[in-house]
Structures are given as structure tokens and as C-alpha cells.
Amino acid sequence: DTGVSQNPRHKITKRGQNVTFRCDPISEHNRLYWYRQTLGQGPEFLTYFQNEAQLEKSRLLSDRFSAERPKGSFSTLEIQRTEQGDSAMYLCASSPPGQGYTGELFFGEGSRLTVL
């Protein structure tokens, strides 16, 4: 499968613990995006990378959240000191050079986080 891959698919953690999600975009896609989706709502933008540079961050991305894309390939999203309000599906998407500006994103299946 050459689609966007996200791991783990499910994560259950206790409040206060740190969690990290990984996203492997489609090969040669230089743009990578993180979104968060809660039940009954549409995805909400968190952050965007072009190659290794993090170019945009939402106000939703509090100080407890950090995203990296060190070599311009895979990306990680870390949540420190998790809170119950962090429970959501975390979606990663990627897009190829030149197409990111037309809105066609390729999403992974998401990583579902449950904070107890």
C-alpha cells in the first residue's frame, strides 16, 4: 500500500502521560499536514510542513503539542501531559509538489487517542 501511513492506529493512555504519533506520507509528497477530529465534527487543522519546515501552526496547537518532520519525510506529533480533551482522531495528510494549493490532500486512516 503506498498511501499515507499512520501509527499507532489506536492509543489509550492515562491523563498526564506523553504520546507520540507517526505519519509516513506518500513518497515524494513534500507537503504534510496534521488535523484533529473529534466525534461529530469535521477535521480541524493543526499544522503544516513543506519539506522539513513547519510553515503554519493553528492556535489549537498548544504548548503541549509539538510536531516535527526532521528529514522532510516522516513526521511525528507529540502530545505532552495529555488531558482528556485531547481525546480525538489525529489525521495526517500529504500532497505532492504543485498540488497543495488546489486542496487535494491524501489522508491517512488516522490515529485514535483515548485519554482516561
Added chain:
Amino acid sequence: LAKTTQPISMDSYEGQEVNITCSHNNIATNDYITWYQQFPSQGPRFIIQGYKTKVTNEVASLFIPADRKSSTLSLPRVSLSDTAVYYCLVSERANNLFFGTGTRLTVIP
């Protein structure tokens, strides 16, 4: 970001054509109109995109009137597998897309 308004839910019988209309009164000159489909526990999937008039692909058609203040996604002869949430998005760039709550389409046998 231009906001969109679309019905919360729609029901349709199998085999019928389904039209979902989206209002975007504040659409800007450089904005494109994009529709995504999302099944439960999956990420959204791109369906179609347009700027003006009509766009058709193997899955759907998108009708955009001259004033571009609305758009209609048309799904021909829906099947049970088309039951999903459909999102209408309006944006100039893909960096920061606003999905809203979408339209929940239920196809009935």
C-alpha cells in the same frame, strides 16, 4: 477563510441521484471549491474540485453557478457504499482547510 453552509443530513434510496448543495456567499476570487467524502474511522477522501461552471469525473459532478456563491455536488445512482459524510470546502490554498460539520448522507436500500 470563506465559510460554507450545507445540510446536516440527507437520505436517499439506492439508485437515485443525490444532489448536495453548499452555500459559500463570501467566496474569494482565488478560492477553489473542493468536496471530500469521509467514512467512519477513516480519513477524508478527495472527490472533486472546481473553480467555475461544471466539473465531472468518474465519481461525481460539481456544478458551480456564475456567481460562485454556491455549488452542488451530484452523485449519480448512489449505492449503500456511498453512505458517508460529505464536506464542502472553499479555499485558496490547501494549507489550512476548514471542513465544517459536513452533510451526513444515508443511502437506504
